[in-house]
Amino acid sequence: MKKCLKCSNVYDDTLDQCPECRTPLISYTLEDTQKDKQEFSKQQIKKLIVFGSLVIVFLLGFGFKSCTGIKKADYKNLQSENEKLQAQYDELSTSKDDLQVEFDTYKTKMKPYEEQQAADEKAAIDEQNKKASENARQAAEQKAKSEAHRENMYGISDKHISTINDALTVSNVRNDVTGNWRIVKTAANIQIEEYALDYYKNKFTNKNEIHWIVNFTNKTTTCISNVVGDRLSVVIHEYVDKEEHYADTLGSGMVLAEFSVYLNNGDIEKIK
Numbered sequence: 001m002k003k004c005l006k007c008s009n010v011y012d013d014t015l016d017q018c019p020e021c022r023t024p025l026i027s028y029t030l031e032d033t034q035k036d037k038q039e040f041s042k043q044q045i046k047k048l049i050v051f052g053s054l055v056i057v058f059l060l061g062f063g064f065k066s067c068t069g070i071k072k073a074d075y076k077n078l079q080s081e082n083e084k085l086q087a088q089y090d091e092l093s094t095s096k097d098d099l100q101v102e103f104d105t106y107k108t109k110m111k112p113y114e115e116q117q118a119a120d121e122k123a124a125i126d127e128q129n130k131k132a133s134e135n136a137r138q139a140a141e142q143k144a145k146s147e148a149h150r151e152n153m154y155g156i157s158d159k160h161i162s163t164i165n166d167a168l169t170v171s172n173v174r175n176d177v178t179g180n181w182r183i184v185k186t187a188a189n190i191q192i193e194e195y196a197l198d199y200y201k202n203k204f205t206n207k208n209e210i211h212w213i214v215n216f217t218n219k220t221t222t223c224i225s226n227v228v229g230d231r232l233s234v235v236i237h238e239y240v241d242k243e244e245h246y247a248d249t250l251g252s253g254m255v256l257a258e259f260s261v262y263l264n265n266g267d268i269e270k271i272k
Helices: 030-060 062-068 072-147 196-203
Strands: 002-004 025-027 170-172 181-186 210-215 220-225 231-238 255-262 267-270
Touching: 196 210, 196 220, 196 231, 196 255
Parallel strands: 181 210
Antiparallel strands: 002 025, 170 181, 210 220, 220 231, 231 255, 255 267
16 A cells, blocks of 8 residues: 555555645555554544643633633632631530539539529429418318308308399489489399399499389389398388389388398398
């Protein structure tokens, strides 16, 4: 085989000059072929090395800014600042650990005092609860004594007006000059003294009021008042026709019965 030194083309041995450039051909052996291949590979490697170097220079130098938007000098400054911050963080972490050790030591020293304080507080609370319990017991005993039903009583005023099939509407009394009189009209067949205590608790707005309950079924007019303080006065009159219309005629009928109803437990004492 033969080769053209100018255009590097390889031809058959029958030719003496290059058909392309008319340059005389030289002998081209198999060994020359291997050398050319090796040389070509070297050239390719050199080109790759040069190209790679240019790329690296571009990225590390001029290309760094275009890729990250930060100058190389700025990057160095940021890197230095980051190292300083890391050093400060490490220092603070060390200080934190030292403070934690001091705090743990303090807690260990204070633990006996805290336990003693907690024990004292618990003892004080227990003492307060004990006193409160004793006071409650004494109050309950006193209440039981005060609410114990008296002997020889007529009965107990323990019925609730809510069970009466009547609204028991309270109204002012016509021509009342005191301003304290109230009147209730009902047709319920009840014994008013048995409801007097609950009536007082639910219908009276103050202890100075005097209530008249006119019962058209029983033909009675009952006066309920608190004239003593610890008991109610319940006076039952015979009903007089149309007496409910005026204050000066209320209670004008004959007295049929008179009771005292104790406020603490509803004991009914018959007076008359």
